[in-house]
Amino acid sequence: VHELDNGESTPLRFLFNLSSIPDDELLSSAELRLYRHQIDEALADSLSDGHGLHRINVYEVLKPPQPGQLITQLLDTRLVHHNASRWESFDVSPAVLRWTRERLPNYGLAVEVLHLNQTPHHQGRHVRISRSLHQEPGEDWEQLRPLLVTFGHDGKGHPLTRRTKRSPKQRGRKRNRNCRRHA
Numbered sequence: 001v002h003e004l005d006n007g008e009s010t011p012l013r014f015l016f017n018l019s020s021i022p023d024d025e026l027l028s029s030a031e032l033r034l035y036r037h038q039i040d041e042a043l044a045d046s047l048s049d050g051h052g053l054h055r056i057n058v059y060e061v062l063k064p065p066q067p068g069q070l071i072t073q074l075l076d077t078r079l080v081h082h083n084a085s086r087w088e089s090f091d092v093s094p095a096v097l098r099w100t101r102e103r104l105p106n107y108g109l110a111v112e113v114l115h116l117n118q119t120p121h122h123q124g125r126h127v128r129i130s131r132s133l134h135q136e137p138g139e140d141w142e143q144l145r146p147l148l149v150t151f152g153h154d155g156k157g158h159p160l161t162r163r164t165k166r167s168p169k170q171r172g173r174k175r176n177r178n179c180r181r182h183a
Contacts, residue, residue: 011070011110013061016148018099018106027152030096031089032058032076032109035144038085053116054080056088060095061107072110079116089149096150111146 014032021027034056059072076090092109099106 011057011059011072011112013065013070013108013110014146015106015108018096021100021150021152022154025100025152025154027093027097027100027150029091029093030148030150032092032111033147033149034088034090034111035146036080036082036084036086036088037144038083052081052083054082055114055116056080056090057112057114058090058092059110059112060092060098061110064107070110075109092148096148109148 056078057074058076059070060075061070061072063071075092075095078088078090080088095109098104
């Protein structure tokens with residue numbers, strides 16, 4: 001997330017190459033996955049002031065970007081605490097389906113991280129959406145970078161069919177028969 005001088009954040013735009021998806025692939029959904037890293041100072045601040053919430057907004061970029069402005073449409077949003085390191089998944093299916101099925105131009109996705117208590121000190125630092133100049137030891141950008149995950153069906157397999165259950169063997173009751181084991 002790029003920060004402006006006044007503490008506001010501007011969305012960061014991502015372009016994902018969709019050319020590896022075959023034309024006959026039937027996409028059912030798509031997710032943008034972002035890694036969220038716990039910040040110890042932010043955690044301490046949130047315990048002292050009772051805050052610690054961020055809002056992560058994911059947008060589809062609708063028009064070619066102009067300097068300083070993005071024309072976007074909100075796809076998904078999430079309110080998160082910055083007290084844990086984990087992956088967050090955002091539904092971006094409407095955008096990816098437009099790009100693949102309807103062949104509309106792909107201008108990318110934009111991600112914005114907003115600190116809800118308006119403290120610019122930790123704004124966006126816990127969400128790994130861009131490579132940091134000062135990488136932490138043991139941190140691998142290739143493992144933490146944003147991912148676009150698509151789910152689909154190539155139409156070549158056969159759907160699984162349910163087998164009918166066999167009915168149990170019908171055993172008649174042995175009425176009036178004595179046990180012959182000991183006879």
